[in-house]
Every structure is written in C-alpha cells, then in structure tokens.
Amino acid sequence: MGSLLEHLVEITGHRDHDLLDISVMTALLNMVGVTEARVMELFQSRGELFVRPRVWISGGKVQTVDEESSSDHAGEPIVSFPALVTCIAQRKNRLEEAREDGRHILWIPIWQNDKVSTCLEIAHTQPFTAQMLQVMEGILSVYRNYQSLLDYSERDSLTGLLNRKTFDEKFARMLNSKQAEPASHDVEDRRHHADVKSQWLAVIDIDHFKRVNDTFGHLYGDEVLILVANILRTSFRAQDRVFRFGGEEFVVLLRSATLADAQMVFERFRSNIEQNPFPQVGQITVSIGFASISQETPVVILGHADQALYYAKDHGRNQVCYYDELLALGLLHVGKKTESVEFFFDEPTAG
Structure with a gap:
C-alpha cells in the first residue's frame, strides 16, 4: 500500500x-x-x-x-x-x-x-x-x-469544451494509441474496408454565423455557441473528444467506429442542430467535413477534413461530406487545393 x-x-x-x-x-x-x-x-x-x-x-x-x-x-x-x-x-x-x-x-x-x-x-x-x-x-x-x-x-471559457491548445496533445495521443497498419493511398482499397473500425476527425462550422452576430448581437451569438456545444456533448460518446477551435468552428475526434457509423453519427448531429429551436435566432444549420485518421501527419489529416468542409459550404451548406468519397467521385483532387490547406495549418507549428 x-x-x-x-x-x-x-x-x-x-x-x-x-x-x-x-x-x-x-x-x-x-x-x-x-x-x-x-x-x-x-x-x-x-x-x-x-x-x-x-x-x-x-x-x-x-x-x-x-x-x-x-x-x-x-x-x-x-x-x-x-x-x-x-x-x-x-x-x-x-x-x-x-x-x-x-x-x-x-x-x-x-x-x-x-x-x-x-x-x-x-x-x-x-x-x-x-x-x-x-x-x-x-x-x-x-x-x-x-x-x-x-x-x-x-477548456474554452465560453462553451466548456476542450480548447484548440489541447487538441494537439489529444490528437497525438490518439495517433500513438492507434494500432499500426500499412498506410493506404488507394481510395478503392479503403472503401472495401468500410466495415473496419477506425478513428475519424471532423471539422464542424456553423453556417452563416456572422449573420447571427450582425442581426441579433454577440450575446445571442454566444448563446448559439453554448447550445451547439451542449448538443455536441450529447451527440458523441465519452471516449470521443470535442473541441472548440475558435469562433464558430469545432473539431471532433471520433474513436473506434466504422465508416457507416461515423457517417450516421455526424449526420445525426447535423440533423439535431437543424431541428433544435434556438431562442430568438430560430433555425441554425452546420456544415461538416470529415476524414479518416490514417498514418499521415496530423496536418494532412486536418487538411483533408477541412477541405471536405469547404466543399460542403461551397455546395449548399447544411450537409456532411467525407473526404475520400469526394476524391472517389472526382469532386476533389489531390495536389491542388489540398496543398494550400496543408500549408495553412502547418505554418503555426513552424514558428
């Protein structure tokens, strides 16, 4: 003892x-x-x-x-x-x-x-x-x-979610705990393993949030952020990790889920937000981009999810987009926009 x-x-x-x-x-x-x-x-x-x-x-x-x-x-x-x-x-x-x-x-x-x-x-x-x-x-x-x-x-002082500073440590721990497996750059090969449990990273952005602040004021904007954070907590499991990156952007690390389950969970969260009444403001929607957590660097993985998010926002908002699926359909192309997104996220760590 x-x-x-x-x-x-x-x-x-x-x-x-x-x-x-x-x-x-x-x-x-x-x-x-x-x-x-x-x-x-x-x-x-x-x-x-x-x-x-x-x-x-x-x-x-x-x-x-x-x-x-x-x-x-x-x-x-x-x-x-x-x-x-x-x-x-x-x-x-x-x-x-x-x-x-x-x-x-x-x-x-x-x-x-x-x-x-x-x-x-x-x-x-x-x-x-x-x-x-x-x-x-x-x-x-x-x-x-x-x-x-x-x-x-x-913790983020407004929402109580984990903050941006904590993300790097939590993400690194998830990568270290992930069982080693050969990196696959073949989209078709990944799709054949859709029933295998994996880890996922999603970037979530509140649609037209600036309009909320401009129309109703920052107090109601803060209330929207708090309510979205509460719905995030209840939409994911205790072993998952939810972060507020700042402004209206959130990130989720989803553990041990198949592709079908990940899509279902993110879609359910999107629907919960759409159906939830926000006092004074009314209806709020979110756009979500997500990617699998592979053997690539955190900067690349985050860039993939962010690129899927940009596609969702550029094509109607209020939807969930999966990076690999967008690649398979030819809607995104590796080596073009991806490089600029990765450079954007990589720059702070270099300084």
Whole structure:
C-alpha cells in the first residue's frame, strides 16, 4: 500500500484530465480499499442534466472509457440518482447513501465556482469510517484544486469544451494509441474496408454565423455557441473528444467506429442542430467535413477534413461530406487545393 504522500505527488504530477482521474481512482483503491468507484461528468442536453462515467474501479482495477471503447456510455438522467440530486441541491460536499443491498454509496460533487461538472461515486460494503473520510478528503482536496487548474488551461471559457491548445496533445495521443497498419493511398482499397473500425476527425462550422452576430448581437451569438456545444456533448460518446477551435468552428475526434457509423453519427448531429429551436435566432444549420485518421501527419489529416468542409459550404451548406468519397467521385483532387490547406495549418507549428 503506497503512502498518501506518494499518491499526492502522483496526482499533482499530471497536466491532463484523464490521467488526473486515473490517479485519484488509484489512490482511492490503494489508500482506502475502495472496490467500486466512478468519476462521473455532468452535462446538459435539451434542458435536462445527465451523468456518465469517465473513469471507474471495477474488480480491483482502474478502467477508462478508452479501454471500453465498444460501449457508448451515453449517460443517464441525473434524476436516476436521487441522492446525488439531493447532495447538489443542498450544496453539500458529500452525502452518504445506504442502499437496500447493504452497500454504502458516498456521493462527492466537485464544486468549481458554485457549479458541479464532475462528481465521484464511491461504494463500500460497510459505513464509511471517520478515518476513511479523512483520507479521502485529503486526496480529493488536491484533486479538486488540480482539476480547477486543468479546466482553466484546457477548456474554452465560453462553451466548456476542450480548447484548440489541447487538441494537439489529444490528437497525438490518439495517433500513438492507434494500432499500426500499412498506410493506404488507394481510395478503392479503403472503401472495401468500410466495415473496419477506425478513428475519424471532423471539422464542424456553423453556417452563416456572422449573420447571427450582425442581426441579433454577440450575446445571442454566444448563446448559439453554448447550445451547439451542449448538443455536441450529447451527440458523441465519452471516449470521443470535442473541441472548440475558435469562433464558430469545432473539431471532433471520433474513436473506434466504422465508416457507416461515423457517417450516421455526424449526420445525426447535423440533423439535431437543424431541428433544435434556438431562442430568438430560430433555425441554425452546420456544415461538416470529415476524414479518416490514417498514418499521415496530423496536418494532412486536418487538411483533408477541412477541405471536405469547404466543399460542403461551397455546395449548399447544411450537409456532411467525407473526404475520400469526394476524391472517389472526382469532386476533389489531390495536389491542388489540398496543398494550400496543408500549408495553412502547418505554418503555426513552424514558428
């Protein structure tokens, strides 16, 4: 059993939310003997609050959504957890719940600026002792402080999504975790493997967003961005990553999905935006371009998705375009516009 100091050093050594969550779960497992626990994120969808797990302890092992990529972890309404609802409503730091099956559940919301975006659910077969609570409080105080620092550096202040600066690190990690496979430049060869799960990058742009700001003002423009961000959260799984690049542009890293599933997910998101009423503004639409995450460089992959996005916007907007399909149909050509797009994205990294 490691010492509390060793675990605190481990927690404070991270500059990444995922690793921070894993560290706090490991500390609870080793220091308190917890056999079941979850780090849960809270998010809104169409006026309702949902929760879904990011990291959890099961069978004496710490697991993450990345390891369980076959599961959607779409989330459950927070009303399914009445004790958590009570804990937050009463602004408590923790609440212990005794269940009929004999388990004791400790709910610990992580308060940041009078809001809760993360909570811990800790289960034990016996009531929590004063000593256990004291050890956990020491661990969670450090966790709470570091989560606040990471939120400040990793998150977009308006929407709460991951920011542009964080994209490079998350994308590099996805590329490193992707199993090595021969790079294929043959479009037909890729299309024959449409049933194989892969990783995908999509660039999303709100159509005519400047018109929204000019007509209704920036406050309503900001409201549109926030609502789009909320729909993005609920449209993708916990293991996917959603970023706001700035302005009205968003990027999604979609994990472990077939081409058909990727197209379905992006199309469903596009439709959800089109059908969602935006206060005062009315209807909003988005254009989406996406590409497979291959063995090519991040600059090239991002350039492919961006090129598909430009095609969508130049040909009617409010649609989803797949880079390889556009190539196969002869609607895009490698070596022309692609080169200029790649150079545009490559320049900041050179400076």
